[in-house]
Amino acid sequence: MQVKEILNQKGRDIFSVKPEDTVYNAIAKMAEFNIGALLVVEAGKLAGIISERDYRNKVILEGRTSKTTAVEEIMTDKVIRVTSTDSVNLCMQLMTDKKIRHLPVVDGEKVVGVISIGDVVKTVIANQKVEIDSLRNYIGGGYPG
Template identity: 45%
Template sequence: MILVSMILKAKGSEVVTVNPGTTMIDALQIMAEKNIGAMIVLDHSKPVGIFSERDFVREIAREQCLMLKLPVESCMTKELYCVTPSSTSDECMAIMTNKHIRHLPVMQGDELVGIISIGDIVKNMIEDKDLLIDNLQNYIFGPSFGR
């Protein structure tokens, strides 16, 4: 069983955040610099939303270029679905699939401790599968198999 805490340990727990008044253009510049697809929106250290590439695309289709100076709170996703470090990757996948989202804030009580993306889940599943295959091959054929 893969836990969120294991994924966070491998990827790091840095979370890029913005406040609700950050303009979308500033948020997009941060996302481009950090090569990320979403940021948690914090108001007084409390998560109040998530601003993602998808939020931007929806808003630009509606408002065109006028919206670049609007604050992220005007188009962020306000309904947050969170996980904890002890959540499993299966639980994360179920939430992401059922809610059609790609990012989950990781909360330890009231504290934001990380963010998990669908890419993190897939990467970890591939690594886990590869390790399982190696272990099975070593068990069946011996440690020198395939080398």
């Protein structure tokens, strides 16, 4: 299964902030949409990502204030990303190895969506269920042939 199939099921909503926005506004947006990360977009291009982890590590633990700190000061700018034709298994591997929970989906220069670890796990479980059901039908003699 490819990333584009996840995006087709969940939608392609992209929640983002600008680098100059305050961290407070970013956190408020995350709360509004009940999400754990936002893309940072500048001039239509992916500039970074800001997550709850960035907020914890770079604002709270460093004694900064969210109302006066700009997103660009704490965002992750070396963003790990995937394309819509990459496999779900690759996404699972990247998320596990890099200990990240969100992957922007970028085709060429255009951001086309974001997938979360929850999206990936849900897809893997659904695929395994289909395989298990097929094997049960085959073993039980119910497989069309």
